[in-house]
Amino acid sequence: MPSRKKTTMFASAFCTCVSSFVLICVVLATQQWVSSDVLFSRTNTSITISLDYGLFRGTCEQFVEAGLQVSKQTFQVADSLSSTNTRSTNVAIIVILVLSLLTSLLSSGFTCTNAVSNPYQTFLGPIGVYTWNSICGILVLMAMILFPVNVETHGLSEELARGCSTSLQSHIRSQHSYGYSYWIMLLVLFLNIASLIIIYFYDHARYSKKKEQERPIENAPKDVILF
Template sequence: MPSRKKTSMFASAFCTCVSSFAVICVALATPQWVSSEVRFSRTGTTVTVSLTYGLFSGTCEQFVDAGLQVSKTTFQVSEALSSSSCRSLVVATIVVLVLALLSSLLSAGFTCTNTVSNPYQTFLGPVGVYTWNSLCGVLTLIAMILFPVNVEGNSLSEELAHSCSSSLQAHLGSKHNYGYSYWIMLLILFLNIASLIIIYFYDHARYSKKKEQARPIENAPKDVILF
């Protein structure tokens, strides 16, 4: 049976892994990744399309300089995109986050296993926890890079704005503000780092204890060892 110290530390790491899993689910499910205001010219006036969207769905509304406001509409991101590059990066971001979700789930499973058993010498031990937590963190970081690249580099908001409004002409400018669905991925990174730190301290303490226990044998007289 694992010691009380090991159980408490791996239980803490398990909580951070489960929290990471939950936050990834929230990030995937909520449509508050970015809010954009995209300005276009239209014959005799200027139109501002305001969008708020995530990886799957969003809302948009139009404001005309004359003061007219068109009612808010809902759209599906995949259906609204005609550009293959924009669609590919959206799909890539979703896939990366799903893989991060699976990594977080596996990490939670490994930490749970370690709270009730002692698989030190196998991949189920601290090595497995290090691996899955690190992978989850890296994948989350990749998702945080891919999405702004799509918004800023591929003009994702402008592409979606065209699906929300017809007869838009020249693009005049855009303003983007990233929402909580995007920034909570920083929390995922912090939770994974916290898990790694907890397991590292436990692993380091266990190694130090083993080293201390080995010293009396190393320092014992040869005749005592032979005896």
């Protein structure tokens, strides 16, 4: 049976891994990734398209310069994308997040296994936890980088806005504000780092204790040497 200290520390890491798994599910399920106001010119007037969307769906509203507001529409992101860059990047982000979800689940399983058993010398031990947590963190970081690239560089909001209205002419400017669905990924990164730190401190303490037990007897304190 594992020691109480080992059980406590791996149980703590298990909680952070499960929290990471739940938050990635929230990131995929919610659509508050970004809010954009995209201004276009149209014959004799200008029109602003206000969008709120995520990886799968979103809503848009039209505001004409004169103050006229068109009713809110719901759209599917995949159906509104025609550019190869925006479509492929959006699919890549979804795949990356699904992979991070799987690695987070594996990390949760490994920490749970370590909390109730003693697989010290196998990949099921701390090495496995390090591996899956690191992969999960890297994948989430990639998703955090790719999404702004798709919005800012590939013009994702502008492309979605054109699908919400007809007769739009030249694009004038865009303003973007990233929502809680996007920033939750930052919390996922912190949770993965916390898991790694917990396991590192446990592994380091165990290594130090092992080295202490292996000291030559001549280095031991004289008052504990028995003849």
